[in-house]
Amino acid sequence: xxxxxxxxxxxxxxxxxxxxxxxxxxxxxxxxxxxxxxxxxxxxxxxxxxxxxxxxxxxxxxxxxxxxxxxxxxxxxxxxxxxxxxxxxxxxxxxxxxxxxxxxxxxxxxxxxxxxxxxxxxxxxxxxxxxxxxxxxxxxxxxxxxxxxxxxxxxxxxxxxxxxxxxxxxxxxxxxxxxxxxxxxxxxxxxxxxxxxxxxxxxxxxxxxxxxxxxxxxxx
Numbered sequence: 001x002x003x004x005x006x007x008x009x010x011x012x013x014x015x016x017x018x019x020x021x022x023x024x025x026x027x028x029x030x031x032x033x034x035x036x037x038x039x040x041x042x043x044x045x046x047x048x049x050x051x052x053x054x055x056x057x058x059x060x061x062x063x064x065x066x067x068x069x070x071x072x073x074x075x076x077x078x079x080x081x082x083x084x085x086x087x088x089x090x091x092x093x094x095x096x097x098x099x100x101x102x103x104x105x106x107x108x109x110x111x112x113x114x115x116x117x118x119x120x121x122x123x124x125x126x127x128x129x130x131x132x133x134x135x136x137x138x139x140x141x142x143x144x145x146x147x148x149x150x151x152x153x154x155x156x157x158x159x160x161x162x163x164x165x166x167x168x169x170x171x172x173x174x175x176x177x178x179x180x181x182x183x184x185x186x187x188x189x190x191x192x193x194x195x196x197x198x199x200x201x202x203x204x205x206x207x208x209x210x211x212x213x214x215x216x217x218x219x220x
Contacts, residue, residue: 022105
C-alpha cells in the first residue's frame with residue numbers, strides 16, 4: 001500500500017493585503033496540483049498586476065513537499081520569495097502557491113523590513129483562504145442487525161468517526177469514514193462488540209477533510 005499521510009492544503013485560495021510604510025503588499029493564494037498550474041497562476045497574477053513593482057512568488061507541490069520554488073522578482077536576494085516559502089513550509093501546507101504583489105510606496109524598508117512584510121502578507125493571504133487537513137482513510141461499509149447498530153454507533157462515537165450514510169431495511173447498512181491508521185483496530189472492535197455478526201467491506205481508499213463543518217471526500 002502507498003505510504004499515505006495526513007497533510008494540509010488549500011481548499012480554495014483567498015486574497016488580502018497589508019501596508020508597510022506606504023508600500024502595498026497584496027497576497028493571492030491558490031490551490032495547485034502541479035508545477036504547470038503554479039506557473040500558470042503566477043503568469044495570471046503578473047498580467048493582473050502588470051504595473052506593480054514586484055510580483056514575488058512561492059509554491060510547494062506534492063504531499064511530501066517534493067517541489068519547492070520561490071522568486072524575489074527583483075527584490076534583494078532572500079528578502080521575498082524565501083520568507084514566503086518559509087511560511088508555507090512552516091504551516092506545512094502542500095499543493096499551494098502564493099504571489100505577493102508589491103506597489104512601492106516611496107520608502108525603503110531594508111532587508112529585515114522586506115522579510116517581515118513578505119512573511120506577514122503571506123500569512124494574511126493564508127488566513128483569507130480555506131485551509132483544510134486531508135486525512136487518508138477509506139469508507140467502511142457495514143451490514144448489521146439493529147442490536148449491532150447501537151454498538152457500532154457507540155464505537156463510532158468513541159472514536160469520533162463520521163457515519164456518511166445509513167440505510168434502514170430489515171437490517172442496517174451504514175458507511176463509515178475510517179482513518180487509515182485506525183482501520184484494523186476499528187474492524188476488530190466492531191467484530192468484538194457484535195460477536196462477529198457485523199459484515200464489513202472496505203471501499204476504495206480516499207482522503208477526507210472537514211470543510212466548513214461538513215465532511216468532504218477526495219480522491220487524493
